[in-house]
Structures are given as structure tokens and as C-alpha cells.
Amino acid sequence: MLERPILPPFVQSGIERVTVMQGQALASSDPTIEFSTVLGSCVATCLYDPDARVGGMNHFLLSEPPAGHGGATLDEHYGVYLMELLVNTMLGKGARKSRLKAHLYGGANVNRNMMRIGTANAEFARAFLQREGIELAREDLGGTSARRVDFRPASGQVRCRTVEDRLAPPVQPTARPAKATGEVELF
Known part of the structure; x- marks a missing residue:
């Protein structure tokens, strides 16, 4: 009988990778789901x-x-929403x-000729968590390099890797997702 090798946590078979695009917020308790974004x-x-x-x-x-x-209606691409x-x-x-624990990723200033959008995004996210009393457990923010983040929502496992700048998504979306539907309760 062959023994099945134990795979590292982020190389397990049976995991469904779900890409989180600009303007999305997804949640799950399914242990077979992995959220991923660049x-x-x-x-x-x-x-x-x-x-x-x-x-x-x-x-x-x-x-x-x-x-x-x-x-005007709040745009789904804004962090405040x-x-x-x-x-x-x-x-x-x-x-x-x-009980919420937070991890923050991204916020790079990948184009030196543009406003420091990444810095503003990172500062906003930190301030939001502090204002809402949510513990910031880990962050990988700033710099000039793009990142890829893989997150297992049911276990809280996360992996963040630096990627080549050419793989980073554009600052301005070329095609915007459909408008968000539903309501958001501000508390």
C-alpha cells in the first residue's frame, strides 16, 4: 500500500481557488475554498x-x-464601502x-510617477480597523512590489508572495464589474 504524501498547506488537492477581483468582498466557512488575489x-x-x-x-x-x-451612490471600488x-x-x-482578526496586504506604490495611492489605501485600512476595534494580526503593506495573496477563510491560513510588477493589476480598472446590489449597514 502506497502512503499518500503530506502536502504543504497551500498545495493540497481538493481546494477550489476563488479569485477576488477589484470591488469584491467574499466570505466563506468552507474548508475547501481558497481566496486569491493579486x-x-x-x-x-x-x-x-x-x-x-x-x-x-x-x-x-x-x-x-x-x-x-x-x-452620489458609493462606488464598490472604495474601501469605505x-x-x-x-x-x-x-x-x-x-x-x-x-473576535475578528485582520491581515492587510498590498498598498504598494508601483508607479513612482503617480500619486501615492497605495500609501493612502494602507493608511485608510489601518485606520478603519483601529476605529472598529478589529485586531490587526499581520500586515504586509507598502513598498513598490506587487503581491499575490492566498487565503483559506475557514482556517485563517494566509500566504503572501511578491510578484513581478508586470503581473500587477492596473491601477484603473479597464472593465468595471457590475454595480453591487444589496445594502450595507454602516455601524
Whole structure:
């Protein structure tokens, strides 16, 4: 009888990789799901409730609408919307806000000729977590390199790797996803 080799945590068979695109927030308690994304100046937040064994990831392009944005509908590419959406989605799956642990990734300034969008995104994400009382367990933010993040929401396992800049997504999306539907409760 052949023994099956034990594979490293992120090379297990039977895992379904789900890509988290700009403007998305996804959560799951399924142990066979792995969320994955590639970030340049964008930021991804990975939240995990160790007791409920539920986790989620978002991917935002910009932190907040520019001043003078008016009362227009909040765009799903802004962190201010996606952070609330991620927390609310997790609460709907049985997580408790007091138990949430956060990991932040991305926020690079990959184009030296542009505004420091990555820095602004990283500062916004840290401030949001502090304001909401969510523990920041780990971060890999800033610099000039793109990152790939793989996150197992049911176990809270995460892996972050630097990738070649040419693989980083563009700062401005070429095709925007359909508008988000549903409601976000701001608390």
C-alpha cells in the first residue's frame, strides 16, 4: 500500500481557488475554498473569526471618494464601502466582530510617477480597523512590489508572495464589474 504524501498547506488537492477581483468582498466557512488575489496599489483585507471558523477577503482600488464627491451612490471600488461589506457579510455567516482578526496586504506604490495611492489605501485600512476595534494580526503593506495573496477563510491560513510588477493589476480598472446590489449597514 502506497502512503499518500503530506502536502504543504497551500498545495493540497481538493481546494477550489476563488479569485477576488477589484470591488469584491467574499466570505466563506468552507474548508475547501481558497481566496486569491493579486495586488499593486490596491489593498486586500483578510478577516477571520477563529471560533466561528469563517473568514473573508476584500479587494479595494481606492480608499474613499474624493472630496466633493457629493451624495452620489458609493462606488464598490472604495474601501469605505468594501470594508463595511466584508464585516457585514462575515457577521451574516456567524462571525462576531469582537473576535475578528485582520491581515492587510498590498498598498504598494508601483508607479513612482503617480500619486501615492497605495500609501493612502494602507493608511485608510489601518485606520478603519483601529476605529472598529478589529485586531490587526499581520500586515504586509507598502513598498513598490506587487503581491499575490492566498487565503483559506475557514482556517485563517494566509500566504503572501511578491510578484513581478508586470503581473500587477492596473491601477484603473479597464472593465468595471457590475454595480453591487444589496445594502450595507454602516455601524
